[in-house]
Amino acid sequence: MQELEKAEEYLNTLCSVKPNRRTGSPGNRAATDFFAAMVKKWGYTVDTTPFLCLDYKSGEISLACNNQVYEVYVSQFSPGCDVTAKLVTVSTIEELESCQCKGEILLMRGSICAEQLMPKNFVFYNPDQHKRIYSLLEEKQPAAIITATAKNPELVGALYPFPLIEDGDFDIPSVYCTDVVGQEISAKTGEVFRLVIEANRITATACNVIALKNQAAPQKIVVSAHIDAYWSTPGALDDASGTVVLLLLAEMLQDYKGNLGIEIVAFNGEDYYSAGGQMDYLRRFGKDLAGMSVAINVDDVGYKQGKTAYSLYDCPDEIKQKAHNIFGKYDGIVVGEPWYQGDHMIFVQNKKPAIAFTSENVAELMATITHSPKDTPDVVDCRKLVELAHALKDFIQAF
Known part of the structure; x- marks a missing residue:
């Protein structure tokens, strides 16, 4: 040949x-x-x-409010959930710092979602701003997170929308959507949403x-x-x-x-x-x-x-x-x-x-x-x- x-x-x-x-x-x-x-x-x-790693499997993903369904995608490695809670929206780190979202569904959109977050334990490149966002999310304890993202080809290639979070070390359930859908969702801030994620992290090996x-x-x-x-x-x-x-x-x-x-x-x-x-x-x-x-x-x-x-x-x-x-x-x-x-x-x-x-x-x-x-x-x-x-x-x- x-x-x-x-x-x-x-x-x-x-x-x-x-x-x-x-x-x-x-x-x-x-x-x-x-x-x-x-x-x-x-x-x-x-x-x-071989070294240990995680594989991942997902099933049904749905987000709804008052019988209206929104198109969202599961963040790779997100835990599963079935959460019914009020929607809280933030668009900056400062808003995240001051918001009260414990047990609620948190929508992140705008400048806070400008670039994909490095995984929280990533050792090669991990900006302080990314670490701060993770720290605040874990401190604020939302029941689940929705991230709305725009196009960013320099960092995530042709993906649109792109997942803000892809991290097997981060344990708050999350989904992502386009910035357009995020704007529609944000109009219902304060209303009750239901987010369902069927997903499993699978212990695996690779080499x-x-x-x-x-x-x-x-x-x-x-x-x-x-x-x-x-x-x-x-x-x-x-x-x-x-x-x-x-x-x-x-x-x-x-x-x-x-x-x-x-x-x-x-x-x-x-x-x-x-x-x-x-x-x-x-x-x-x-x-x-x-x-x-x-x-x-x-x-x-x-x-x-x-x-x-x-x-x-x-x-x-x-x-x-x-x-x-x-x-x-x-x-x-x-x-x-x-x-x-x-x-x-x-x-x-x-x-x-x-x-x-x-x-x-x-x-x-x-x-x-x-x-x-x-x-x-x-x-x-x-x-x-x-x-x-x-x-x-x-x-x-x-x-």
Whole structure:
């Protein structure tokens, strides 16, 4: 089978698991099993140590007032509930600070819902304002929360509405709706609503897949992508495409005889509230980062519009020059703008050099495709995945 055919087959396999590749789901385990089986046959030592996580299942979701029903969606990982209570509305943190909503249904709309809250225990990026909102909600003790959100493609991709809260560590039931529906609901502030959420958190396990070669080498190179996908999407660009590049590269390097240790990592949790796989990796292998020459992360590559773009983070001059010389030989690869939302940041934050690959038109795909059901294999040009795998092989063999 030719490389392009392999890329297409891998992409379709990863995007067709059921129900999807959300961390901890049966589909996610099917994807990691597939990846592990492939790299094992190419002679890699494979680590698939499981870590605990939550899967999630929901059923009926309804919000009503005086026989009028409103369209709402359950916040992923929300506890279930059946609450009948008066509606209290806030639109700012100051209003939340002063409101009395214990035991009531709280509607949050306006500026307080401008951006998705980081999970309360998220360690990589967690603004003080987000922590304050969580703290106030837990202090005020509403019986349930409705959040009304507008479009925010820079932070949540093409989702509209987007869930303000997606957090398995937050125990107040919550749903979300569009800003338009939120305005309709707010007109009935003080009236009695009934909110029903049928949902269950399910204790599960998941794993990273870490493929290792030449482990005795004093220096190693790490190449990563994330194998999980956002819960409501097939995740072709985000990040089955990056995972396909890892598989192509792993086969190309199966006979590698160079001086570096090779570590190919399919992270499991980039689109998961607790970044479970990334945290597990740091707990288990953080001490080994001292021997890492450079980390390469691949995310949202292969978009049919534009080229593949790379950016450098704290790289010494030797690696910068090597990257520019090798990647510059490929017509479909260009220097791009830095971005700080990917798995390369776990290495950058630990003061290690990193290179990140994404699509040149990442802003466009974030606004129209990312985290939506539109993220399907037909938006991926697999020729770009094959090209990037060859470029990464050349870069690694140049050490």
